Amino acid sequence: MKKKKRIAQKILWVLSILxxxxxxxxxxxxxxxxxxxxxxxxxxxxxxxxxxxKLLSNDQVRDALTRSLIIAGVTVVVxxxxxxxxAYGLYKLNFRGKQFLRTSILLPIVFPSVVTGSALLVFxxxxxxxxxxxxxxxxxxxxxxxxxxxxxxxGRMQRFDWAWEExxxxxxxxxxxxxxxxxxxxxxxxIMASAMLIFPWSFDxxxxxxxxxxxxxxxxxxxxxxxxxxxxxxxxxxxxxLFVTITMLGMLAVYFSQKMGNKKSST
Amino acid sequence: xxxxxxxxxxxxxxxCLEIRDVVKQFPGVTAVDHISLEIEEGxxxxxxxxxxxxxxxxxxxxxxxxxxxxxxxxxxGKVVNDLPPYKRDCSTVFQSHxxxxxxxxxxxxxxxxxxxxxxxxxIKKRVQAKVDLVNMGGMExxxxxxxxxxxxxxxxxxxxxxxxxxxxxxxxxxxxxxxKLRKEMQVxxxxxxxxxxxxxxxxxxxxxxxxxxSDRIAVMKDGVLLQIGTPNEIYETPRTRFVASFxxxxxxxxxxxxxxxxxxxxxxxxxxxxxxxxxxxxxAVDQIxxxxxxxxxxxxxxGGTDALPTGPAxxxxxxxxxxxxxxxxxFSEISVQLNDADIKLTVYISRSxxxxxxxxxxxxxxxxxxxxxxxxxxxG
Amino acid sequence: xxxxxxxxxxxTQAKKREKRKLALNMAAYLSPIIVIIVVxxxxxxxxxxxxxxxxxxxxxxxxxxxxxENIIAMAGGGYGKIFLQSVYLAFQTNFLCILFGYPIxxxxxxxxxxxxxxxxxxxIVPSWSSYLIRLYALKTLVGTKGxxxxxxINLGLISEPLQILxxxxxxxxxxxxxxxxxxxxPIYAALEGLDRSVLExxxxxxxxxxxxxxxxxLPLTxxxxxxxxxxxxxxxxxxxxxxxxxGGSKIMMAGSLVAHKFTxxxxxxxxxxxxxxxxxxxxxxxxxxxxxxxxxxxxxxx
Numbered sequence: 003m004k005k006k007k008r009i010a011q012k013i014l015w016v017l018s019i020l021x022x023x024x025x026x027x028x029x030x031x032x033x034x035x036x037x038x039x040x041x042x043x044x045x046x047x048x049x050x051x052x053x054x055x056k057l058l059s060n061d062q063v064r065d066a067l068t069r070s071l072i073i074a075g076v077t078v079v080v081x082x083x084x085x086x087x088x089a090y091g092l093y094k095l096n097f098r099g100k101q102f103l104r105t106s107i108l109l110p111i112v113f114p115s116v117v118t119g120s121a122l123l124v125f126x127x128x129x130x131x132x133x134x135x136x137x138x139x140x141x142x143x144x145x146x147x148x149x150x151x152x153x154x155x156x157g158r159m160q161r162f163d164w165a166w167e168e169x170x171x172x173x174x175x176x177x178x179x180x181x182x183x184x185x186x187x188x189x190x191x192x193i194m195a196s197a198m199l200i201f202p203w204s205f206d207x208x209x210x211x212x213x214x215x216x217x218x219x220x221x222x223x224x225x226x227x228x229x230x231x232x233x234x235x236x237x238x239x240x241x242x243x244l245f246v247t248i249t250m251l252g253m254l255a256v257y258f259s260q261k262m263g264n265k266k267s268s269t
Numbered sequence: 270x271x272x273x274x275x276x277x278x279x280x281x282x283x284x285c286l287e288i289r290d291v292v293k294q295f296p297g298v299t300a301v302d303h304i305s306l307e308i309e310e311g312x313x314x315x316x317x318x319x320x321x322x323x324x325x326x327x328x329x330x331x332x333x334x335x336x337x338x339x340x341x342x343x344x345x346g347k348v349v350n351d352l353p354p355y356k357r358d359c360s361t362v363f364q365s366h367x368x369x370x371x372x373x374x375x376x377x378x379x380x381x382x383x384x385x386x387x388x389x390x391x392i393k394k395r396v397q398a399k400v401d402l403v404n405m406g407g408m409e410x411x412x413x414x415x416x417x418x419x420x421x422x423x424x425x426x427x428x429x430x431x432x433x434x435x436x437x438x439x440x441x442x443x444x445x446x447x448x449k450l451r452k453e454m455q456v457x458x459x460x461x462x463x464x465x466x467x468x469x470x471x472x473x474x475x476x477x478x479x480x481x482x483s484d485r486i487a488v489m490k491d492g493v494l495l496q497i498g499t500p501n502e503i504y505e506t507p508r509t510r511f512v513a514s515f516x517x518x519x520x521x522x523x524x525x526x527x528x529x530x531x532x533x534x535x536x537x538x539x540x541x542x543x544x545x546x547x548x549x550x551x552x553a554v555d556q557i558x559x560x561x562x563x564x565x566x567x568x569x570x571x572g573g574t575d576a577l578p579t580g581p582a583x584x585x586x587x588x589x590x591x592x593x594x595x596x597x598x599x600f601s602e603i604s605v606q607l608n609d610a611d612i613k614l615t616v617y618i619s620r621s622x623x624x625x626x627x628x629x630x631x632x633x634x635x636x637x638x639x640x641x642x643x644x645x646x647x648x649g
Numbered sequence: 650x651x652x653x654x655x656x657x658x659x660x661t662q663a664k665k666r667e668k669r670k671l672a673l674n675m676a677a678y679l680s681p682i683i684v685i686i687v688v689x690x691x692x693x694x695x696x697x698x699x700x701x702x703x704x705x706x707x708x709x710x711x712x713x714x715x716x717x718e719n720i721i722a723m724a725g726g727g728y729g730k731i732f733l734q735s736v737y738l739a740f741q742t743n744f745l746c747i748l749f750g751y752p753i754x755x756x757x758x759x760x761x762x763x764x765x766x767x768x769x770x771x772x773i774v775p776s777w778s779s780y781l782i783r784l785y786a787l788k789t790l791v792g793t794k795g796x797x798x799x800x801x802i803n804l805g806l807i808s809e810p811l812q813i814l815x816x817x818x819x820x821x822x823x824x825x826x827x828x829x830x831x832x833x834x835p836i837y838a839a840l841e842g843l844d845r846s847v848l849e850x851x852x853x854x855x856x857x858x859x860x861x862x863x864x865x866x867l868p869l870t871x872x873x874x875x876x877x878x879x880x881x882x883x884x885x886x887x888x889x890x891x892x893x894x895x896g897g898s899k900i901m902m903a904g905s906l907v908a909h910k911f912t913x914x915x916x917x918x919x920x921x922x923x924x925x926x927x928x929x930x931x932x933x934x935x936x937x938x939x940x941x942x943x944x945x946x947x948x949x950x951x
Contacts, residue, residue, distance in 0.1 A: 010858070014756040018768075021753045025775045025829060028786035031796055035789075084681045091678025095671060103679070105939060106686050112879060112935060114887020116904040117928050120911050120920060121693035128917075129696055145689045148682060165367035168334055171354045172361045173381035173432065183380075187371045199777070206779035209889060213911070223781050230785060230894075242782040249778045253770060 029246055036239035053236040060237070066225040073136070073221065074204040077143040081204075082197045084144070085151020086189065092152070093159045107153075110146040118146065119213030126214060134216025142214045143204045150203065151196040158192035195256045202249040284346075285310040285468050286331065286359075286436045291340030293326055300326040301337070302492035308436070313462055313469040317479040318489035319515070324472045327489075328438050331470065332361045345435045355384070360429035361438040364445060366421045368413040374424050375400070375409040381432045399427040402461060419450045423457070430465060439471045443478065455482055476516050480504060488512045495649070505563070509649040513561045519615040520567070521647070523559040536560065540610035544585055546641045556648040564617040566643040569603065570636045571629060585644070587637045589614065594631055603629070605637055694928060701922030728906065728923065735903040736930075739885040742824040746832035746881050747874060749825065754833050754873075758840035769837065776830030784894050787826055791819065819895040820902075824885055832877035839873025840866075879938050883931045903927050 036054070039047040057063055092104065110118060122142050126132045132141065166188070170180040208223040215224060222241060229238055286308040293301040300323040308314045316324035329335040331342055333354035342349050349357050360381070368377050375396050382392045400406055403423040413421055422442055429437055442458075443451045459482060462469050473479050479486050480500040487497045488511075496508045507513035513521050524538035534554060536544045548554065569591075589607040605614040614637055629635065704712040757768045775783065790796050791813040798810035813819050843866070851865045852858075889904035896902075901909075907927065910920030 007858075011756075011760050014752050014760065018753040018756040021749060021829070021833075022771055024826065026771070028790045028826075029775065029778065029783060031790055032782070032786040084685070087678045088682040091675060091682075095675055095678070097671065097675060103683070103686075105935075106690070107682060108935075109686070109690055109932075112883050113931065114884045114889075114904055114927065116887050116889045116907045117924050117931075118690075118693075120907055120924050121697050121928075122689065123911065124700060124917060124921065125689070125693035125696050128700075129692070141689065145685055148685060152682065163365065163367070165363050165365050166369055168354075169361070169363060169367035169369070170380070172332055172334065173428065174355045174384040175380070176353075176355055179384065184369055202777055202779075206781070208779070208781040223779060226779075226781055226785070238782075238785060242779070242786060245779040245782050246774070250774055253774055253777065257766070257770070 029242070032239050032242045033246065036236065036243045038236075040236075053240045057237065057240045062220070062225060063222070063237070063241070066220045066222045069136075069219065070205050070222040073139055073143060074201050076140050077147050077204040078197050078200050080140075080144050081147035081200050082151050082193055084148045085155055085196055086193055088148070088152045089155035089159055092156060107149045109149075111149050115207075115209035116213075118142075119210040122210070123213045134214060135219040138214040138216070139211055139219060139221070142210050143207065146207075146210060147200045147204055150200055151193075154196040154199065155189060155192045158189065158195075162188065191259050194259050198252040198256045198259075202245075202252050205248060206245055283310040284308065285344065286470065287341075287343040287346075288327070288331065289341040289343065291327065291330060291337045291342065293323075293330055293335060293337045299492050301330065303340075304489075304492070304494050305340075306487060306494065306497060308468060308470060310468055311466050312484040313459070313471060313482055315471040315473055315479040315483040315486045316489055317473055317476060317486050317515075319474055321491075322489045323492040324474075324489050325440055326492075328361070328440055328470065328472050331436070332359055332438050333357045334361075358434055359436040359438055360432050360434040361440060362422070362425045362429050362442045364441045366425035366442075368421055368424055368428075370413050373410050373412055374405065374416070377413070377424055378428045378431055380428060385432075395431050396427075399431045402430070402464065403427045403457070418446050419454060422446065422454060426458075426461065430461070430467065434467065436468045436470055439469060441472050441474070444473070444475075451478070458482060480516075488515065490515075506645050507561065508647065510559050510561075510647045511649070513559075513645065513647055518561045518645075519564055520562045521559060522561070522612070526554050526557050529554060538610060538612070540612055542587070542607065542610035542612060544644075546585070546644055549646050553648065557646055558649060559647040561645045561647060562639050562643055563645075564602070564615045565600075565619070567614065567616040567637050567639045569605070569616055569618065569629065570638065571633060584638045584640050587614065589635060589637060591629060591631050591633045591635055594629070605635060607637075694925075697921035697928075698925050699921075700918050701925045703918045703921075731901050731906055732903050732923075732926065734901075735886050735888070738821065738824065738888075738902065739882050741821060742828060742885050743832075743878050743882045745821070745825050746829050746877070747836075750829055750832040750877065751836055754836035754840055758837055758843075769834075772830050772833050772837075776834070780827065781890065783827065784823060784890055787823055788814070788894055791822075814895060815897040815899055817896075817900065820892055820900050823891045823895040824888065827891060828881040828885060831880040835876035835880065836870060836873040839870040839876075843869055875938050879935060883935060886931060887927050 034046065037049050037051065039050045039052075088107070092100070119142075122138070122145070126134060126138050132138050166184050167180055170184045171177070175183060206223060207221075208227060211221050212224055212227065215221065220228075222245075226238055226241055229235060284307045288304055288306050288308075290303055290305050291301055292299070292303055302323070304323075304327060316327060318324050326335060330337045331344075333349065333352060333356075337350070344358050369380065372380070375393075378396045378399055379392045382395060387395075396409070400409055403426055405420065405423055405427065408416070408420065413424070416424065425442070439458075443454050446454060455478060458469075471479075471482060473482075480503075483500055485497060485499055486503050488495045488503060490511050496503060496512050498506075503512065504516055507516055507518060510521060510523065522536075522538045522542070522544075524536060524542075526534050527537045527543075528535035529548065532548055533545050534548055534557075536546060536557070538544075538559075544560075546560075549557070587607050588609070589605040591603060592606045592613060593604040595602040595604075600617050600619045603616045603618060605616060606612075607614060616637065702715055702717070704714050704716045704718065753772075757765055761768050788795070791811075792798070793810045793812065793814065797813075798807075801807045802810065813822075847869070848861060848865060851861045856864060886902075887904040887907070888902050889908045892900050892902040892905045893908075903923065904927075907920050907923045910916045910923060
C-alpha cells in the first residue's frame, strides 16, 4: 500500500512540475530574452542590458509608464478604501438583499473584460459624458478593483474575534476611536494585502483600459499592444519582465506582511 | 464558604446596581424574563445557572452591550438605559479576556485611561499600581500572545479595574482555565476584590466557584430568577427543585401534598412514599413539589424490618437495604434502597462514626432516619 | 413563556430606532459600493441592452428607432454559430483546466509540506501577471519563427516549422494557459479545507484510494470546482485577446466579435446586442452556479 502511495506521489509530482513548466516557460523565455543581444528579441545572443537602457530613454514608454503608475496609484487608494468600508458594512450589517449585493459585487471581476469595457465605453460616451482619458480609466479601474478589496478584507474579517471591539467600547472608546485604535490596526495586514494585489491588477490591465481610454491616453499595456504587430521585440520583452517583476514583488510583500500580521494577532 | 462580613441583614449597604424588571428577548426565546434585583456596594455577587439561562445576556444588558426590551438598569442610582457602553460606569472582563493583540500589557491596561484623556505620567502610575495588584510585575512590555491563560485573565482584570468602575462585570472569566488554575484564580479574585473594594458581578455556571467566591448568589434558569441568597442559604436551603439539583443535592423527592391535619401535612412522593412533616412557615402548601435532604444529615441504624410508625414524629424513619457502599476516604457514600418505594437514598457517613455504623455491609437491612427540620421544602 | 406580541409600545419604538440605525449604517458603509454597482455596472448594462434594440446608422451613429434587426442578425448570419463555438470552447477549456489543474492542486495540498507556500506562489504569480504579456510570451514560444520551432529545427527533430498558430489547437492551448491558475487555486483551497479524518474514516470503512477519491474527495471539493469553473468559464466565453492573437481572423469568439463591432466597425447597436447576449448568458450561468454553492468557495479562494 505504501509503495502505491509513493508511486502516486511521484507521478503527481511529475505532473505538477510539468504544469509549472507549462505556466512559466513562456515568461521565463521573455525574461531571458530581455537580456539577450538579439535584435528581434527572439533568441539568445549574449548578455546585455542595452534594451533596458533604451527603455528608459524611450519617450513613449515613459509617458505610458507614468500614466499607468498614476492610474494604478489612485485606483489602489480609492479601491482599498471603498473595499474596507464595504467589507465592514457587509460583515456587520444584516439586511434583506445582502446576498444579492454580495453577488453583484462579484460581477465586475467575473464578467469578461469585453463586456464591462464596451458597456462602460458606451455609458461614458453616450450617457454620462465622462471624458475619455484619466477620468474614464480611473473610474473603470476602481469599478473592477474594489470588489477584490472587498473580498480580501471580508475574508480576513471572518477570522476575527470581534470581542476586541466590545472590550474597547466597554473600556470607554467611542465606535470611531474603537476603529482607530483596535479594529483598524487589526485590518491593516488585509488592507495592505489588497493594496498590493490591486496595484498589479490595475497596472497590467489591458482590455478594459483599451476600451475606455480613447485616443492619446496610452497606458503601458496599451503601448505593448500597439507594438505587438511587430512580433517579438526587445522592448516588449523588457516591459514584460518589468510587469512580471512588479507582480512578484507585490506578492512577496503580501506574503511577508501576512507573516508579520499573523504573529501580532494570534492570541 | 459561607457568607462574609459584608452580609449583614440589618446594616444598610448602598445599592450600587439595580436591575428593575428587565426583559430581553431574542427571536424565539426570552433570554431575560422580568428580572429585578439589587446589588450592594462592595459585594461579590454571582449569577449562577446552566448555559442558556440568560445570565450572560443579563450581564451584557448591564454593560450596555445589549439593549433590553423592557425595564431599567440603574448604576449608582442613575438610570443608564440610554447610555452606550463607553459611557457607563461599569467595566467588563470577558470570558475570552479579549486583550488587544497588537498592544503590550501596559498599553492594554492603560487603554481606558487614554480614552479618558488622562496625562501620560498619571497613566503610567496607575497602570503600574494595577500591574502590581494582579502580580504581573515585569511583564508590562509583553504581548498577549506571549502570555499564558491565567496571565491574560489577570491583565484583563487589571485593565478593567484601573478605571475604578462602580461595578466590575465578569463574564465567566475562569471558564477557559484548567481546574488547578481556576482554583488559584478564584483565590486571587477574592483577594483583589477585598483589596480594592469594587463591587463584582460575576457570571458562572460552576456551583463550586459561585459558592466559594460570592457573598450572594442568584440562581437563574430560562431567564427567570429562582433564588437569591448567601452561599449558605442556597446550598443548605434551596427553594426549588432545580436549585436543589443544580447545587448538587442528591436526595430530592418529587411529589405533592395529599393531606393536611393537626398542623402537619402528609407528603406523598411519586413513587408512593408517604412522609409526614409540619406545615412550613409560609403556609404555601399547594406549591410544594418536593423536598430534599442533605446526605450528611441522614443517620443509619442497622436492623429493623418492622413497620414504620405512621403518626407524626420528630424524625422521619425509612426502612431499606444497603445497596452500595463507596469508600471515599474521609467519608463513605452509602446508597440505600428503600423498601416502600423505588428510591435510592444517599447517605454520607463520616469517618468519625460509631462502631455499629462502621461495620455496615452491603445487603444489610437498615433504617434511615432524619429529623423533619432537616427536610428542605421545595417549590416549583 | 411570554411571546413577542405581548410587548407594549416602548418596544416598537426601540425596534424603530434600531431600524433607523441600521439604515444609517448601511448608508455610511455601503453607499460607495452601491453607487458603483448601480451607476457603473447596472446602468451601463442597461444602456447597452437599450442600444441593442436600436438601428445602426452610417459612420457609427445610432438611429433611435426600436428594432429587432440586431437580434435577428444575431440569430441568423454566423453570429449564433460563433457564439455557440465560444461556449463550446469555454466548456472545453474548463474541462481541460480541471483535468490538468486537479493533479497539481492535489499534489500541493497533500504532499506539498513545507514548500506549499512556494508552490502556491509559483501558481499565483502567473495568474496575476499581465495577461497580455503572458499571451505575447506564449506566442513568441510557439510562433513559426518562435523559440519552440527554432529549437526543434536545430535539434533536427523536424525539418519545417510547425504551424501551431492560427489553429483551434493554438486557441485552446492559449486559453488553458491563460486560465489554468484560476482553476488550480480554488481547487487547492477546497482541498486544504478538507478534514483529513474524513478520508481516514473512509479508508477505515474499506474504501480503496481510487474509490476514496471519487466518492469522498471529489464530491467534497465540489465547491472548489464550481468556484474555479466560474473563474474560468465566464471570462473565457467572452475572450477577445486569445482568439485574436492565436486564432487570427480565422477563429472568432464572442469576445472578438464584440470588440470588432465596437472598435473597428463602430457599430454600437450590433456590438451592444452581442455584448448583452454574452452578459445575459453569463449572468444566468453565474446565478446557477452560485445556487449550487459556488460562492463561498470563491470567496475562500480569494
